[in-house]
Amino acid sequence: MIAEAGLAALWLAAAMALLQFALGALGLTQRHEAVKSAVAPVAVAHALLTGMAFICLVTLFLRSDMSVLLVATSSHSAKPWLYKLAGTWGNHEGSMLLWVTILGIGGATVALFERVLNKRTKTATLASQGAISLGFYAFLLFSSNPFARLNPVPADGQGLNPLLQDPGLAFHPPTLYMGYVGMSVAFSFAVGALITRDVGPAFARAMRPWILGAWIFLTMGITAGSYWAYYELGWGGWWFWDPVENASLMPWLAATALLHSVTVLATRDGLRAWTIMLSVVAFSMSMIGTFLVRSGILTSVHSFAVDPTRGGFILLLLALYIGGAMALFALRIGTVREGTQFDVVSREGALVFNNLLLSVILVIVLVGTLYPLVLEALTGTKLSVGAPYFNATAGPVALLLVCGMSAGPLMRWRRDNPKLVIERLAIPVLVLGAATLLIALFAGSIGILPMLGLIVAAGVAAASVAPLWKRNLKRTPLFTYGMVVAHLGCAVSLAGMAADSAFTKESLLAMQIGQTGQVGPYSVTLKGVSEIPGPNWSALDAELVVQRGTGTPFTVHPQSRTFKDPPMETSESAITTALDGQLYLVVGAPTDAISFPIRMWWKPFVTLIWLGGIMIAFGGILSLFGRVDRDLFGFIKLLRRKKAAI
Amino acid sequence: MRRFWLWAPFALFAALFGVFATGLISPTDRYVASGMVGRSMPQFALDGALVPGERLDDRYFVDGKPRLLNVFASWCIPCVAEVPVLIEMKNQGIEITGIAIHDKVEDIQKFLVDNGNPYSRIGMDANSRAQISFGSAGVPETFVVDGKGVIRYQHIGVVTPNDVPIILAKLRGAQ
Numbered sequence: 001m002i003a004e005a006g007l008a009a010l011w012l013a014a015a016m017a018l019l020q021f022a023l024g025a026l027g028l029t030q031r032h033e034a035v036k037s038a039v040a041p042v043a044v045a046h047a048l049l050t051g052m053a054f055i056c057l058v059t060l061f062l063r064s065d066m067s068v069l070l071v072a073t074s075s076h077s078a079k080p081w082l083y084k085l086a087g088t089w090g091n092h093e094g095s096m097l098l099w100v101t102i103l104g105i106g107g108a109t110v111a112l113f114e115r116v117l118n119k120r121t122k123t124a125t126l127a128s129q130g131a132i133s134l135g136f137y138a139f140l141l142f143s144s145n146p147f148a149r150l151n152p153v154p155a156d157g158q159g160l161n162p163l164l165q166d167p168g169l170a171f172h173p174p175t176l177y178m179g180y181v182g183m184s185v186a187f188s189f190a191v192g193a194l195i196t197r198d199v200g201p202a203f204a205r206a207m208r209p210w211i212l213g214a215w216i217f218l219t220m221g222i223t224a225g226s227y228w229a230y231y232e233l234g235w236g237g238w239w240f241w242d243p244v245e246n247a248s249l250m251p252w253l254a255a256t257a258l259l260h261s262v263t264v265l266a267t268r269d270g271l272r273a274w275t276i277m278l279s280v281v282a283f284s285m286s287m288i289g290t291f292l293v294r295s296g297i298l299t300s301v302h303s304f305a306v307d308p309t310r311g312g313f314i315l316l317l318l319a320l321y322i323g324g325a326m327a328l329f330a331l332r333i334g335t336v337r338e339g340t341q342f343d344v345v346s347r348e349g350a351l352v353f354n355n356l357l358l359s360v361i362l363v364i365v366l367v368g369t370l371y372p373l374v375l376e377a378l379t380g381t382k383l384s385v386g387a388p389y390f391n392a393t394a395g396p397v398a399l400l401l402v403c404g405m406s407a408g409p410l411m412r413w414r415r416d417n418p419k420l421v422i423e424r425l426a427i428p429v430l431v432l433g434a435a436t437l438l439i440a441l442f443a444g445s446i447g448i449l450p451m452l453g454l455i456v457a458a459g460v461a462a463a464s465v466a467p468l469w470k471r472n473l474k475r476t477p478l479f480t481y482g483m484v485v486a487h488l489g490c491a492v493s494l495a496g497m498a499a500d501s502a503f504t505k506e507s508l509l510a511m512q513i514g515q516t517g518q519v520g521p522y523s524v525t526l527k528g529v530s531e532i533p534g535p536n537w538s539a540l541d542a543e544l545v546v547q548r549g550t551g552t553p554f555t556v557h558p559q560s561r562t563f564k565d566p567p568m569e570t571s572e573s574a575i576t577t578a579l580d581g582q583l584y585l586v587v588g589a590p591t592d593a594i595s596f597p598i599r600m601w602w603k604p605f606v607t608l609i610w611l612g613g614i615m616i617a618f619g620g621i622l623s624l625f626g627r628v629d630r631d632l633f634g635f636i637k638l639l640r641r642k643k644a645a646i
Numbered sequence: 647m648r649r650f651w652l653w654a655p656f657a658l659f660a661a662l663f664g665v666f667a668t669g670l671i672s673p674t675d676r677y678v679a680s681g682m683v684g685r686s687m688p689q690f691a692l693d694g695a696l697v698p699g700e701r702l703d704d705r706y707f708v709d710g711k712p713r714l715l716n717v718f719a720s721w722c723i724p725c726v727a728e729v730p731v732l733i734e735m736k737n738q739g740i741e742i743t744g745i746a747i748h749d750k751v752e753d754i755q756k757f758l759v760d761n762g763n764p765y766s767r768i769g770m771d772a773n774s775r776a777q778i779s780f781g782s783a784g785v786p787e788t789f790v791v792d793g794k795g796v797i798r799y800q801h802i803g804v805v806t807p808n809d810v811p812i813i814l815a816k817l818r819g820a821q
Contacts, residue, residue, distance in 0.1 A: 235760065242723055277655060284659070295670060311670050319663055326656035333652060370662075372784075373669045386721035388748055508755060588759045597759050 003068050006056030007147040009049050010097075013104065014137035016046035017130045020107070024127020028120065028195065036123045040111035043126050046133070047108035054101040057146055061088045066157055069150040070094065076157040086170030092294065092310065093146035095173055100136045102174075102181040106210075107133065110185060116206040117189075117198075124192035125185075132184055135317040143313055172228065175221040176248060180286040182214020183251060186258070187283035190276045191325055194332045199276060204266035207279070209628050211259050216620035218252045223613030234571035234586045236506070236601045238497075238609055241390040246369040247289030250362055254282035257358040260351045265339070268413055270348055272339040274355070280329060284322040285362075291318055292369070343415040350408030357401040364393045395449050399456055402494060405487055406463030428466060432459030446502035453498030461491035478626030486619025493612025499581075499605035506602075510595040520602025522583050523547050527555070529587075529596055537561045539572070542587040542596060546576065558587045558598075582606050687795045688779035692769030695746060695754045702743060702769030710793035712820040713741040714813070716765070716805075717777055717787045719749050720757035725786045728805045732764035735810060740817065744768040747777050747785060788813070792820035 020042045027036035060068050061084050064077040074091040075084055089095045107129040114122055140146065189207040193199045225248060230238045239245065258278040264271045295311025342348040368385045410424040435458030439451060464487035467480060505520040516525040527543040539559040547553040556574035576583040581604035588597035682688070687704045694700030707713065716732065718725040732742055744765040746754050754768060771777055780789065780797070790799035790813065799816040801809060 235756075240723070280655075288662075291666065295666075315663070315666050315670060318666075322659055323656065323663070326659050330649075330652040330656050334649060370665065374665050376669065386719065386723075386748075388721065506752075508752075508759060589762075599756070599759065 002056050002059055002065070003147040003149060006053045006060070007145070009053040009056065010137070010141065010147070013046055013049035013053060013100070014134065014141060016042055016049055017104075017133040017137055020046055020130030021127050021134055022130075024123050024130060027123045028127070036119055039123050039126045043104075043107045043111035043129070046130070047104035050097075050101045050104040050133075054097055057094060057097055058085065058088050060147075061085065061094075064157065066155075067149055067151075067153045069148045070146050072150050072154050072157045074157070078156075082167060082170055089173050093140070093144045095177075096136065096140050096144060097146050098174060099177055099181070100133055100140065102177050103129070103133050103136065103184060106181045106185045110188075114206060116202050117192075118196075118202070121189075121192045121196045121198045121203065124195040125188045126192075128188035128191040129185065132188065132321060135320065139310075139313050139317065143309060172221065172224060175217050175224065179214045179216075179218035179221055179255075180251065180290070182210050182217060183255060183279075183283045183286045185210045186214065186279045187321075187325065190279035191328065194276060194325075194328050194336075197332065197336055199265075199272045199336045201266050201269050204262050204275065205627075208259075208262050208266060209624060211255060211262055211279075211282075212620055212624045212627060215252070215255045215259050216617050216624065218248070218255055219613060219617040219620060222248055222252055223610050223617065226613070227610050231573055231575055232570070234573045236584055236586070236599070236603075238500070238606070241368070241385075241387045243369050244289075244293050246365050247292045250365055250369075251282055251285040251289060253358050253362040253365065254278060254285045257355045257362070258282050260354050260358075264348050264351050268340050268342065268348055270339040270342055271352070271355075272336055273333045276333065276336075277329060278355075280322065280325045281362075284318070284325075287314070287318045287322060291315060342413075345411070345416050345418050345421065347408065347411045347413045347416070350404060350411050353404050354401065354408060357397055357404065361394050361397050361401070364397065365390070368393075391449070399449075399452055402456055402460050402490060405490060406460045406466075409467045409483060409487065410463070424466065425463065428459050428463035431462035432456070435459065443502065450498045450502035453494055454502065457491045457495035457498060460494070461488060464488045464491055477630065479623040479630070480626075482619045482621070482623030482626055484619070485622060486616045489612045489615025489617075489619055491612070492608050492615055493610075496605055496608025496610075496612060500603050500609065503604045504601060504606075507600045509598050509600070511598045512595050517598065517600060519583070519600035520581075520604070521548050522600075522602060524585065524598070524600055526596065526598060529590075532559070534561070540587065540589070540596075542598065544574065544585060544598070546583065546585075548578070556585060558585045560587050560589055577607060580604055682781040682797050683800055685797060687791060687797055688776075690769075690771075690776040690779060692745065692771055692776060695744075695751050695768040695770050696763075696765070700767065702745070702767050704795060706743070706767070707791050707795040708793070711741065712790065712792045712798075712817050713743060713766075714817070715743050715745065715780075715789040715791050717745045717747060717780070717782050717785055717789075719747050719785045720753040721749070722785045724804045726757075726761055728786055729761040729764060731805050731807055731810060733762050734807075735813070736764045738814075740814075741766050745771050745776055745780075747771045747774045790816040790820055 020039060023035055023039045023042060026032075027039060057070075060071055061075055062081065064071065064075060064084065066072045066077075070091060070093050071087075074094075075087040079087070087094075089098045107126060110122070110129065111126060114125075117125070186207050189203065189210070193203045225245065226238050229240065229245070230236075233240075258275065261271045261275045261278055265275045291311065291314045294314055368390055371385050406428055407421060407425060411421055432455060435455045439446075439454055443451065443454070464484055468476065468484055507517055507519045509515070509517045511517060511526040513526055513528060516523055518524075523546070525545045525547075527545050529543070530541050532539045532541045539561045541557050541559045544556050544558065545553050546556055554576075556576060558574035559572040561570050561572060571586050571588070574585040576585075581602060584601040584603060586599045588599065590596050687707055689704050691701060691703035694702055707715075714732075714735070736742055742764050744767070746768055749770060749772070751770065754770075758765075769776065780787075781800070782789075784802075786804060788801040788805055789797050790801075792798050798820045799813070801813060805813065
């Protein structure tokens, strides 16, 4: 019964999306106020119905209802409840349903809370949201129905990809989807503004919280995904330039650029066309990311739902939405009035510099990710572009970007005196010099990029708190603190990346029981090896006694797990976090009866990478609160005061 | 003129769409013969990765025994995917030699511990010279080499279980 109710709710939600689109389009062409006013309630009803459909699917998964095809193929009654819940979106159909659910909620939020925009633009925005949802409903209902029944009913399900059985991963897709959907709302705003030619500060203020919100989720998603790959894949690395990682990085890069350009639009009414373009690009990157992951046209460790027909469907949606928006841009942007001009040496100038460099990195990542695909289309040759390309090309540009980040916030809007800017940078430059001296004296021989990274990180850390100097800290707005924390987070993360590649010590030993190995400040002794049965796996468990210098020894247990259903090997690394870094231990499958391969890494300050990521996201949250407070409520107050004055 | 440039994003997107569509429609596995197929192996000499002092050169292949030559890299993710298939072939008694491009010995050893070792010998081709002389453009690629050191067949891309019968047939043909 629940499955049928879910399907019915899904069909009704699709009908509401159609209505939302149709009423919105009608409201734009006709003068009836009633039509325009009806769009918002329809958007809310749409969200409620799709939410109901999603709750139905969650219920089916929690009850392990094996008469539903999706539950039978991707769940198992013996799984812990958290993974049953996560199983809801750990597959193609369920994750698409989660997508439309969040999309619906996003539309309803715009309908209920958006007060800054004029009504026409808001109506156009909601119509565009309806159109986007409609495509995904068609996708779900015609090619990937999550509620399809299975007859005869199997005794039990076929499990979930064991790599996906991890608490961190349970929340990874929802986080990313929140980010993607936030980008879709920004996209809809851009489309709405293009249709009504209403591109200005009010539009930027309405759009900014969505960009900020999406950006926070994308930042958290990437940070968490990176840490997941670090401890789950057992390769000791934190970023692999895997196509799927790139697919999540590209929207983030576009969103970061957009976040900075929308500030220029909101504050100075500049960069109108560019901001619109970036909103479209940011959402297209989200869609392209989804397409690359789902279609399986690129080989990746992530490809779990490979199906060319589904790929075709997403590609079709991509063509409709992005192609449509690009064409609309070409037709309309000429009629949008040009924004305010500014000097090169100014806050705006610095933000344009930021946008250019971010776009360059975006293009580098896009080209690297798609090059194998292009080459295959043209010549039939298959190859893989690896880390050497990305590190060598994106690395230096990213360093330059971070350098620019230290100067930007210290510049005034509209026009600034280069001499004064250099004066304001005096202390960061001193810190940079001191760091250079320290590294030259003590670091020994490390690579050029890690060395530059460490030096720049020190300078940027000093520069990023500089905007707070000589200011009344109580009266400094919350979003300025947000910027400071986020920029400081970049410096912290950069320091972690540089320290990891400069100072990591590693050692690979075929250890016999009783043998001791050394890595960094630690000595590691293999005490014993045992077979451990788990709920749906069996593990080779190594008992390792670890001692740092003359400190208290302690025991850790890295495992090499063999999952039964489906058969798969994974390694559970044992990670010990100290204040100055992490000890990372992995056991591999034995090569012979008496010795076991143990890999050991000492990674100084590697945790800073993710600490920085968390700081960046936290800075975003501070900004979001500050902006919502000032932009929305402040703007509404201003409008009321103006009306009262008239 | 300005009007024209406004269509540039759309044109770029259309090109991207074309690439995606081709990628989706075209079959995923194709066999393109390199110019070296049917010819003797080019001269090369590489340092080995498995045992210190060991080397891999073209003379190694001229001992009457047909084998596979797999061009790979530890940083190449598709290469990880084909290792189980290669190990399966190794267990059937087929000798597989490897050429690792743009790689370091430590990384290769890590790769082998992580994924298993199908290789009897691995040559380190740090600047891709040997790879280029084989007429190979990327990783992974697999060549069938007969006992006289003549390249008989080239497989481009990941070796999937479906490709094994073809490769085995080519090896038998190279006897």
